[in-house]
Amino acid sequence: MPKPTKIIMLADMESFYASVEVAKNPTLRGKPVAVCGDPQKRHGIVLAATKEAKAYGIKTGLRAWECVDLCPGIILVRPHMRDYLAASLKITDILSGFTDRLFPYSIDEQFLDMTGCERLFGSPEEMAGLIIKKIWGEIGIRCRVGIGENPLQAKMACDRFAKKNKAGFFRLSYQNYAQHTWPLPIRDLFGVGARMERNFFNIGVRTIGQLARLPKEDLRFRWGVNGEVLWLNAQGIDYSTISPLEEAEDTRRGTSHSITLPRDYRFEKEIEVVLLEITEEVCRRARSWGKAGRVVHVYCRGADFDLPTGFSRQVSIPEPTALTMDVYDYVLKLFYAHWNRQPVRALGVGLAGLFDLQKIQLSLIGQREKKMALSKAMDSIRSRFGAASLFRSSSLTRGGMLFDRATKIGGHEA
């Protein structure tokens, strides 16, 4: 198989939740701020910290009181999931101005395929500069960009280099991949967690370069496909592609979306943010087709390959809906009913049993009062489906508008 040679970028937001809080409240800029759950509860841990807070040693996973010990002036802010989701969607909007080959990888990381955009935006480095400037200008969040010829190179360029340099971007290619990454410890290779690091130590592999120099068959023999993928990662090779945001799907069967997380997620708030993000994507698609669903599906895969955990469950709901917050309620119920509290590596949400929104509206009107004035019918539907209501659906081309409205009703705009 020929190696893919594209212009792939990974745009990652710096200290995302904390940056959203600072953008909302500029008096926080330049100060040590940590986003932290309720200090009284078990999940009162740090979800994100500004770089000023990180300078004091504050990092994700610490307890509130540990932060105060490290930095008595720390400003603790409660998480606002809807704001983070709204900011994430806004970033998707901004990035889709650059390309439609966009893949939201996590709430604050998105892949872009910028192949063929050189005439519009210049060299890959110039493109990255534009993206960083645009996101900063529009929402006041610092973004870092990794550039590569495939998604793996872009991810490595971002995590290992762009996050650490001043320009905020870095470019890897097949040509310079070995020079830059091979001296790095094996743990720095994408896909290597604590368990694989131990396995590699046991066979004397401590750097990415040492792995790259082993015969591929060795890796395959020891760890199967997983071993082979890691060997390819060490060479800078990756065959995955970034497909357009709106993928053709079978609209009759339903729609689903899932995300493989960049690391293990173990805290409720973090997982809830991701579930909300995925739910919104699924509902947005359904709405863009003019559909609502009555079967909600949740998928969860555990982080540990040795001890596979996870579940895949669904529930039928009384009324078809494509409203994010309605579906999200069921998603959370399903999730907490089945989650065994083990770290999570992948999450998915589906909406099936799709109905035509227009037909639902007609049947509702019919059921209630046959000759009701149209405006009155709309009101009654609105009261059933909540404030950001279903009645606008027939005129919706992009379902996101509906959600935008719902979040604005909720309060702040990110």
Ligand SMILES: [Mg+2]
């Ligand atoms: Mg980030």
